[in-house]
Structure formats: C-alpha cells, structure tokens
Amino acid sequence: MSTREDGRAGPRSKELFAAAQKVIPGGVNSPVRAFASVGGEPPFIRKATGCHLVTEDGAAVIDYVGSWGPALLGHAHPTVVEAVIKAARDGLSFGAATAAEVEFAERICEFVPSMREGMVRLVSSGTEATMSALRLARGFTGRDKIIKCEGGYHGHADMLLVAAGSGAATLNIPGSAGVPVQAVRDTLLVPYNDAEAVSQLFGAHPGQIAAIIVEPVAGNMGCIPPRPGYLEALREITTREGAVLIFDEVMTGFRVAPGGAQERFGVTPDLTCLGKIVGGGMPVGAYGGRREIMSKIAPLGPVYQGGTLSGNPLSVAAGLATLDLIKRDKPHDALEATTKLLCEGLATRAKAHGVDFTHVAVGPMFGFFFQAEPVWNYEQAKRSDLDRFARFHSEMLARGVYFAPSQFEAAFLSTAHDDAAIEHTLAAADAVFAALPKT
Numbered sequence: 001m002s003t004r005e006d007g008r009a010g011p012r013s014k015e016l017f018a019a020a021q022k023v024i025p026g027g028v029n030s031p032v033r034a035f036a037s038v039g040g041e042p043p044f045i046r047k048a049t050g051c052h053l054v055t056e057d058g059a060a061v062i063d064y065v066g067s068w069g070p071a072l073l074g075h076a077h078p079t080v081v082e083a084v085i086k087a088a089r090d091g092l093s094f095g096a097a098t099a100a101e102v103e104f105a106e107r108i109c110e111f112v113p114s115m116r117e118g119m120v121r122l123v124s125s126g127t128e129a130t131m132s133a134l135r136l137a138r139g140f141t142g143r144d145k146i147i148k149c150e151g152g153y154h155g156h157a158d159m160l161l162v163a164a165g166s167g168a169a170t171l172n173i174p175g176s177a178g179v180p181v182q183a184v185r186d187t188l189l190v191p192y193n194d195a196e197a198v199s200q201l202f203g204a205h206p207g208q209i210a211a212i213i214v215e216p217v218a219g220n221m222g223c224i225p226p227r228p229g230y231l232e233a234l235r236e237i238t239t240r241e242g243a244v245l246i247f248d249e250v251m252t253g254f255r256v257a258p259g260g261a262q263e264r265f266g267v268t269p270d271l272t273c274l275g276k277i278v279g280g281g282m283p284v285g286a287y288g289g290r291r292e293i294m295s296k297i298a299p300l301g302p303v304y305q306g307g308t309l310s311g312n313p314l315s316v317a318a319g320l321a322t323l324d325l326i327k328r329d330k331p332h333d334a335l336e337a338t339t340k341l342l343c344e345g346l347a348t349r350a351k352a353h354g355v356d357f358t359h360v361a362v363g364p365m366f367g368f369f370f371q372a373e374p375v376w377n378y379e380q381a382k383r384s385d386l387d388r389f390a391r392f393h394s395e396m397l398a399r400g401v402y403f404a405p406s407q408f409e410a411a412f413l414s415t416a417h418d419d420a421a422i423e424h425t426l427a428a429a430d431a432v433f434a435a436l437p438k439t
C-alpha cells in the first residue's frame with residue numbers, strides 16, 4: 001500500500017480532470033462525483049482493494065463510499081472477482097436464458113421477504129428497477145398517480161425527478177430541465193416520515209393513486225431512519241386503499257439486514273426494488289414481489305419491460321457470488337457493531353470539541369449532520385451546516401479518509417474495515433473537529 005496519506009486531488013488527478021472536462025460533461029459520468037458541493041477537484045481512482053481506494057496520485061484512502069453502496073464485502077473481494085473472470089471466459093453476453101440467472105433469482109427471492117413466495121425480474125440499474133416497478137404498479141392497478149417523498153431519490157426517470165420541498169401536491173415542478181410538466185403531473189409529494197400526509201393524499205384522490213414508492217431508510221438526504229410506526233402505517237394505508245406499496249431498497253437491500261429494511265423492520269411491501277449490492281459491483285438492478293402483480297409483466301402480461309443486457313452472465317456471477325458470501329459468512333452483526341463504534345466515536349469527539357453533530361446508524365449504513373437536533377425529513381436535513389461539512393470532508397480526505405462529497409449522502413461500512421481503519425478514521429476526525437470553527 002502507498003505511503004501518501006493526502007487523498008485530495010494531486011497533480012495527476014488535476015491533469016486527468018482537465019482532460020475529462022473536455023470530453024465528458026463536467027468531467028464525470030454521474031454528477032455527484034464532481035465534488036461540486038464540497039469544492040475542490042475530485043481525486044481520480046486507480047484501483048481499490050478491501051476498504052482502501054488508491055488515487056492516481058498514489059494515496060491510499062479509507063473508503064466510506066463503497067461505490068455508493070455495492071461494496072458491502074469490500075473492494076475486489078477475491079471470490080467475487082474470481083467468479084466474474086470465470087464467467088467472462090465463457091462469453092460476455094448471450095441475450096438468452098442461462099442457468100446462473102435462475103439460481104441468482106432463486107437466491108434473491110430467498111433473501112427478500114416480499115419476494116419469498118413471489119418473483120423477480122433482473123434489470124441493469126436501480127433507475128431501471130424503480131421506473132419498471134412503477135409502470136407495473138400502474139398497469140396492475142389501472143391508476144396513474146404515484147406518491148414519493150420530498151428528498152427521496154429513486155433514480156433519474158422523468159416521473160421521479162420532482163423538485164423536493166414543494167409540499168403542494170398539485171403544484172409539482174420538475175426538478176430537472178428536460179422533464180415535461182406532464183411527466184410529473186401524476187407524481188404527488190409528501191414529507192418523509194409523515195404517514196398522515198399520505199393518508200390525506202389518498203383522501204384527496206380517491207381511487208386514483210397506484211403506488212407509493214419510498215426508501216424504507218432514507219439514504220439520499222443523508223441517512224434518515226423511519227420513525228417507529230411509519231412503515232407500518234404506509235403498509236396499512238396502501239392495503240386499505242388497494243394501492244401498491246413499493247420499497248426502494250436499492251441502497252438498503254442486503255445492507256441494513258440480509259433481507260433489507262423490510263426484514264429489519266418487519267414490514268413487507270408488495271414490490272421491492274434492488275440495485276447496488278445485488279450486483280456486487282457490476283451493473284444490476286432487480287424488482288420483484290407478489291406473484292399476482294409480477295404476473296402482469298410481459299410476456300406473461302400486458303406491462304412491457306425488457307433489456308438487451310439484463311441478466312448478463314458477468315453481472316449475475318458477481319451478484320450471486322456476493323449473495324452466497326453473505327449467506328455463508330453472515331457479516332451483518334459484526335458490521336453493525338463496528339459501525340456503532342465508529343459513529344459513537346465520531347459523536348464523542350465532535351462533542352469534546354464543541355461541534356454540533358447528530359448521527360444515525362442503521363446496520364452498516366450511517367450518516368451525520370452538522371447540527372444539534374435529530375433529523376427526520378429533508379426540511380430538517382437542509383438545516384445542516386454545509387460549509388462545516390465541506391471543511392470536514394476536505395480535511396478528512398487530506399488525512400486519508402474518503403467520505404461521499406455531499407452532506408446528503410449516506411456512508412457505508414464494509415467487512416474490510418478493520419480496527420486499524422476505524423482507529424485511523426477517529427484520530428483523523430478528532431484533529432479535524434478540533435480545527436473546525438466553534439458552533
């Protein structure tokens with residue numbers, strides 16, 4: 001491993017970023033990678049193993065991004081890499097049915113409670129999973145309207161890119177240029193953790209709401225857990241109203257428990273969307289659930305959805321190897337204990353240095369805000385001191401610790417984060433908190 005500690009962009013990363021900006025919009029293939037919200041330039045990554053990323057400037061940094069979630073078992077886990085290499089030798093893609101994808105689907109259904117008696121369809125990203133699940137919910141119910149939460153992220157399909165914070169269910173403004181107003185006309189917004197608001201929408205639009213899609217632990221407005229009773233209330237309301245309850249577990253699936261948030265909190269949705277960990281680092285998404293609903297998908301039913309590379313052998317090999325390792329090694333209890341240790345360590349050090357700080361950990365998924373009050377929704381998350389976060393982010397990176405370059409992202413632990421990594425992180429945080437301006 002390299003000896004350089006400073007993970008911030010050095011000469012080589014800066015040179016690459018300049019070249020990238022000429023041929024790739026903003027120099028990146030997904031916006032948050034550009035470091036726009038924390039300032040500075042992004043380090044380019046040469047390789048990754050275990051809990052470390054190695055930058056193009058030769059620094060080895062402790063990684064709490066984990067490719068935005070997939071790397072539950074650490075980077076380049078030898079068993080997963082071996083499975084992919086073996087599959088590659090037999091051909092990269094056939095666009096036809098394979099034995100491995102059957103085994104993979106069986107394994108997914110075994111893990112995820114809402115799929116246990118049901119079915120699953122493989123796609124290539126989380127975005128595809130959520131847009132397909134919503135089309136299916138609309139096809140199944142014959143209704144058009146959908147509900148999502150302010151600050152909830154479900155990929156970049158038109159109907160889901162609605163400006164958060166409007167609150168007015170009838171005045172939806174697209175959250176991106178290029179999204180026609182008609183595309184979000186049927187998307188209704190509610191604050192996260194507010195079941196009463198959901199109830200009211202069903203009252204205002206009787207018989208018109210097809211589905212509610214929700215992150216059972218929010219992970220795209222920082223990490224925000226469901227209030228006790230919230231998920232249960234969503235289950236009860238949707239059942240009563242004949243609407244489809246969709247858990248977007250692209251981030252939480254296989255992470256907050258082997259069976260995802262639905263297993264952890266004991267609430268079973270009708271449909272579940274998966275991504276990230278399910279592909280073990282390769283591009284995979286999946287959606288599935290009740291057999292009666294899944295039977296509406298073509299070729300069984302009238303709801304169309306397909307994909308040239310869906311279920312391709314390399315993605316399936318990586319995903320299956322990952323799920324098999326989770327099944328064999330049962331890493332979640334240890335991951336949760338280590339995450340708790342890390343988060344409490346951060347909180348203690350922040351307090352000692354008089355820095356307002358609140359944190360949440362749900363299994364090996366965690367987050368923190370630079371404010372004193374606990375956070376239950378997007379409005380509250382936005383009160384975090386973003387300048388302080390930017391300072392923290394940059395100073396931690398200078399000390400070899402890589403957090404997501406945005407206050408509104410969750411952080412992830414992997415099985416490769418050992419005691420040394422945790423100790424290094426806490427020591428770095430202690431120094432950084434000490435130097436932050438006082439609250």
Ligand SMILES: *Cc1c(COP(=O)(O)O)cnc(C)c1O
Nearest residue numbers: 125126127153154155250251275
């Ligand atoms: C990452 C994410 C998505 C989108 O997945 P992509 O693979 O990036 O398309 C959807 N929903 C949630 C909750 C996510 O975290």
